[in-house]
Ligand SMILES: Cc1cc2nc3c(=O)[nH]c(=O)nc-3n(C[C@H](O)[C@H](O)[C@H](O)COP(=O)(O)O)c2cc1C
């Protein structure tokens with residue numbers, strides 16, 4: 001197994017985590033958090049203010065997309081093979097030219113300070129300990145440099161909410177900072193140039209960017225080019241009018257209008273590592289991503305938070321994988337809740353998955369420890385489920401469509 005950099009020993013063999021739990025049980029030590037994945041959300045809900053809970057749990061419109069995402073996983077079943085002789089499952093994979101210990105990446109999630117005071121820094125540290133790449137959101141409550149410091153020698157990616165072209169200098173400045181701070185891949189989110197219709201947030205009249213304490217704007221407020229821009233526009237430093245500055249930053253990163261395919265050239269010119277387009281949902285777009293010369297895509301509907309009534313991301317994955325799976329790295333998110341959901345997404349063509357809400361719930365109920373707990377649970381389940389299904393590795397030669405049956 002290829003392990004990435006320094007990984008906390010208790011993550012080194014996910015299946016062994018179960019033995020650790022039972023040995024502790026013999027000594028009367030009970031686990032601090034539940035392993036019942038269906039309880040992570042309710043535990044977070046108990047702790048969080050109603051508006052923060054509504055924000056993380058919330059979906060677009062009538063919630064159909066999130067329901068579709070979750071239902072789609074249940075329409076596939078794993079078909080285990082017997083008498084397959086191997087010692088350990090090889091969970092390692094190569095994504096975007098990088099060796100990963102596991103086919104798992106933390107999805108970019110904005111404003112983590114809403115869930116725990118440890119915010120992005122606690123998550124970056126948990127990811128480093130787990131040997132799982134961390135992705136920093138443009139809408140973070142920590143700066144690019146602070147999060148990099150917390151992530152230390154862990155692998156980290158930067159997610160871009162991409163301003164329209166009149167703000168190229170700000171885009172370029174973020175890319176420059178991310179590069180200098182050691183972020184190794186750029187995930188460009190294409191599905192959120194404005195926030196979707198979200199009844200939970202609307203009921204609470206709540207936009208995390210526009211709180212009196214303006215906490216999701218740290219990357220903008222620490223950006224020299226944005227600071228100069230704000231001064232020029234208003235004659236003030238951002239500290240002199242924080243609410244105005246937060247509104248301005250929010251309009252720059254959520255401009256209400258998409259860039260076009262031709263604009264990707266700008267990112268290619270100013271980012272020399274791999275570029276991944278997040279939010280791809282059709283075969284033609286996946287093919288255009290290949291033509292555009294990017295290295296990866298994330299098949300994702302933003303966890304059902306943008307377009308209500310959207311097809312499940314898992315339902316579009318097989319066709320996309322068939323069309324471009326040998327030309328580009330396909331990542332997947334939207335609806336991963338347990339280890340066998342990861343098995344299914346990989347079998348249908350993803351090289352790795354991103355997980356969003358589950359780790360945010362972990363952050364809410366247990367800070368850094370809560371995030372580590374969620375990661376251990378997902379990885380332990382993944383490891384044992386593959387072992388018990390007679391699937392020796394996450395490589396396509398072992399884990400593919402033949403491992404699944406469509407149930408209905
Ligand atoms: C509270 C919250 C905030 C998010 N913020 C971002 C973000 O800043 N950038 C981004 O690209 N995606 C963001 N996402 C979407 C996630 O990256 C990911 O696509 C989604 O959560 C995956 O679905 P899941 O929650 O079902 O795992 C956010 C999701 C949640 C739940």
Ligand SMILES: O=C(O)C(=O)c1ccccc1
Nearest residue numbers: 110111139192208216305
């Ligand atoms: O909530 C989201 O999905 C999202 O992308 C976001 C992130 C930060 C602030 C507002 C929305």
